[in-house]
Amino acid sequence: MPLFEIPFIAVFTLVLAFIFGTVLASFITCTAGRILAHEDWTRGFSHCDTCGHQLGTADLFPVISYIALGGKCRYCGSRVPIRCLISEVLLGVVFVAVVLFHGRIDAVMVRNLMLAMLMMGISFCDIDGKIIHEGFVTAMLSIWIGALPFVPDLKLYIADKVAACVVFCGAVMLVSYIRTSKGKDPLKPGFLKLMAVCLLYTGFFGGAGMLILTALLKGFVKPFKNTIVPAMSVCTLVFLCVADLVDTGLLYGYIPAILNYMRVF
Ligand SMILES: [Zn+2]
Known part of the structure; x- marks a missing residue:
């Protein structure tokens, strides 16, 4: 479906893309962090890296929670790295750009968005752990094959x-x-x-x-x-x-x- 045929659908899709980008940025940064810490990334709840307190729903809204809490942990007051906020906004903007350039709402658009998310994860693994994590590469290859039809x-x-x-x-x-x-x-x-x-x-x-x-x-x-x-x-x-x-x-x-x-x- 062409993106710009109906203006309301276009605006709605772009806003949704930004929100998904911010949500998936916190998911993928958390996943990358757990992979580097050799924790199981498929289970468990998000927690503060300093005090270990499990994060509640109010702490998990991307961008909004960070700004509302002044970039600090609600439980121990320790600083949450600014990178969390930057990565959320960044992936939101990247998602909007990917949708705009693609110009259609289809499976390839979804594939490109997933790629952008995985690229953020593999980049963080390389920046923090100096490794190119094979799991991300396999996931990128899988979605490429999946979107071929x-x-x-x-x-x-x-x-x-x-x-x-x-x-x-x-x-x-x-x-x-x-x-x-x-x-x-x-x-x-x-x-x-x-x-x-x-x-x-x-x-x-x-x-x-x-x-x-x-x-x-x-x-x-x-x-x-x-x-x-x-x-x-x-x-x-x-x-x-x-x-x-x-x-x-x-x-x-x-x-x-x-x-x-x-x-x-
Ligand atoms: Zn804390």
């Missing part, structure tokens, strides 16, 4: 994504092999898998842009210098959104062109 031009779509994986992952593996044979540090464990999944979302041209922008962010922008995952997450989402605006003929046109060229020989 809903993407247009399925055959070309898959060919484009697989081509991106083969070309770019192959190139990175080669560079990594040369680097390690010269005694330099090997790639971070899990990096290649994450990159492959990101390329499945962005495709060939988006993937090229994503990798260049990731390298630029990692090299020159201070907050991204120490870890690669946040930079790659941001760039994947940017190019996923941009690809939504580009005509599929332009994105996939190279595939039939190459096939025709091969037929000539």
